[in-house]
Amino acid sequence: MTRTLHLARWNAVLLARNRLALVYAVVLPLLPVLLMLSGTRGDPAVGASSITTVLLVVGLFPVYYNVLSQFVNRRDELVLKRLRAGETRDGELLVSIALPGAVSALAICALVVPLSQLLEQPLPVNPLAYAAGVVLAVIMFTAFAYWTAAWTRSAEAAQLTSMPIILLASLGPLGAALADRSETLSTLLNLTPGGAMSELVRTGWFGFDGPGADTVTLAFADSWAPVMGPLGIMAAWALVAYSLAARSLRWEPRA
Amino acid sequence: MYTTPTPAVQVRGLRRRYAGFEAVRGLDLDVPAGAITALLGTNGAGKTSTLEVIEGLAPASAGEVRVLGLDPIADRAALRARTGVLLQRSGFSGDLTVCETLRQWSGTLTHPRPVDDLLEQFGLADRADVRMLALSGGETRRVDLACTLMGDPELVVLDEPTTGLDPESRRDVWRLIAGLRDHGATVLLTTHYLEEAEALADRLEIMHAGQIVRSGTPTEIAAGHPSTISVRGTVGLPPELGRVVHEHGHTTLHTTTLQETLTDLLLWAREHELALEGLEARSPSLESVFLAIADEPILEGSFA
Numbered sequence: 149m150t151r152t153l154h155l156a157r158w159n160a161v162l163l164a165r166n167r168l169a170l171v172y173a174v175v176l177p178l179l180p181v182l183l184m185l186s187g188t189r190g191d192p193a194v195g196a197s198s199i200t201t202v203l204l205v206v207g208l209f210p211v212y213y214n215v216l217s218q219f220v221n222r223r224d225e226l227v228l229k230r231l232r233a234g235e236t237r238d239g240e241l242l243v244s245i246a247l248p249g250a251v252s253a254l255a256i257c258a259l260v261v262p263l264s265q266l267l268e269q270p271l272p273v274n275p276l277a278y279a280a281g282v283v284l285a286v287i288m289f290t291a292f293a294y295w296t297a298a299w300t301r302s303a304e305a306a307q308l309t310s311m312p313i314i315l316l317a318s319l320g321p322l323g324a325a326l327a328d329r330s331e332t333l334s335t336l337l338n339l340t341p342g343g344a345m346s347e348l349v350r351t352g353w354f355g356f357d358g359p360g361a362d363t364v365t366l367a368f369a370d371s372w373a374p375v376m377g378p379l380g381i382m383a384a385w386a387l388v389a390y391s392l393a394a395r396s397l398r399w400e401p402r403a
Numbered sequence: 404m405y406t407t408p409t410p411a412v413q414v415r416g417l418r419r420r421y422a423g424f425e426a427v428r429g430l431d432l433d434v435p436a437g438a439i440t441a442l443l444g445t446n447g448a449g450k451t452s453t454l455e456v457i458e459g460l461a462p463a464s465a466g467e468v469r470v471l472g473l474d475p476i477a478d479r480a481a482l483r484a485r486t487g488v489l490l491q492r493s494g495f496s497g498d499l500t501v502c503e504t505l506r507q508w509s510g511t512l513t514h515p516r517p518v519d520d521l522l523e524q525f526g527l528a529d530r531a532d533v534r535m536l537a538l539s540g541g542e543t544r545r546v547d548l549a550c551t552l553m554g555d556p557e558l559v560v561l562d563e564p565t566t567g568l569d570p571e572s573r574r575d576v577w578r579l580i581a582g583l584r585d586h587g588a589t590v591l592l593t594t595h596y597l598e599e600a601e602a603l604a605d606r607l608e609i610m611h612a613g614q615i616v617r618s619g620t621p622t623e624i625a626a627g628h629p630s631t632i633s634v635r636g637t638v639g640l641p642p643e644l645g646r647v648v649h650e651h652g653h654t655t656l657h658t659t660t661l662q663e664t665l666t667d668l669l670l671w672a673r674e675h676e677l678a679l680e681g682l683e684a685r686s687p688s689l690e691s692v693f694l695a696i697a698d699e700p701i702l703e704g705s706f707a
Contacts, residue, residue: 150510151510151511154507154510154511155507155510155511158499158503158507158510161499161503162496162498162499165498166498222496225494225495225496225497226490226492226493226494227494227495227496228494229490229494230490230493230494230495230547230550231511232460233458233460233488233490234483234488234508234511234512234550235480235483235484235511235512235513235554236511
């Protein structure tokens, strides 16, 4: 544990020294909050879509892309190989690389609660479900990052190899913007990681009851049933990504 | 010299198979405690593949390995705190300074020595605030060695510690390695510099095609190999002196009895009033043994 935190601290130092990575990890995820300034002030429909976007961007940048590029970079530099020849264990290395981005992600997800209240949006109806969703999103995108790293040759290649996951995650929230979508399409989109995150925000934070709803109707007690679906879907994706990553992870650059 | 009866590293019947070929083929090795053992071999002989198993970085395909009496994989936690490993290629984050790199490494160890002591010992004190990417190859290697030795290891495993270093840095590293033995540590290193092995090692293990083919002290290994006497130009030497070879503008005489043959040769030359130009006489060198081994055919299987 001490070793993991110690290594995570140095990973944070390295992250802070890389200007672009720092912007991706800290600044970029806060931008979607600005979406709340559009439309009618305090409209929960606008709030729900901007919080969904925050969660998506938090998952994709400080977590997914950041972990992917840090891991691939350290692997290319043979840093991982060197550390593994010492006392450090594999699990400690994996967690320490993920921690700085995860902390940034959790902090941003906490920060948007008072920020959105400042912009006249409601507080989360079910803060526990929201917190669980955030933690699951971080775990899920970390696992996606390590799986992608398995078939990413270099840090430059990550710009390309990250596209499938970025697209998969963005499908749900993008599809939500479609005016008329069929029942089947909706169901399918809700099964994607981004779709599940969108559903979680709509029901767990804004208390929307049903797909077309745009007013707060659910209370804390009756929000539990509708959040279970999206939480379960995110947990399932996390498991799939984790088992794929565990099977194919490489610690050394390809010869 | 080898006072401890149990070897620090004991390998029996080690095999390592990759997809298409077998890099280590039934290797037996004892590394005596408190001494420097050099694992020598041409590129592809299987040195690094063998070290990886001893270091616990890769599992053996077959065979048994005990390191300080422990299993490198099953007893990982206990063993890693007592061993120091230097890989063939260094790996550091270019954006950290020398001092930060050592502090980072220090935090991963159970019993680290103070970073300042290491900066001093490795002559890195005035480079402490320089980023790793600005270091020379020799300096990077010194930082790497400092990491290897930071935990005061009982067993030190060094994979080509001086490859790519300038002659002065190499001498520094040699002094350091000799110092480790003087403090009671066991050192196992690989090298393809013969003079390095001769200067440094108490014991040599020569690897060829995945097996140990000769072991012993440098003198023991050279013993029994022919000495050579060479003369510039093509000279018709009497065949009864020994085997005569003419190549590269030299005439070379191979003999197992250097002193007698040389005396006979000089007497023969005086008798025939012959000037032997560029006359050289050499005891068997590790180089000649090594070259002879490298030329040996590989007996079983194919080697990709």
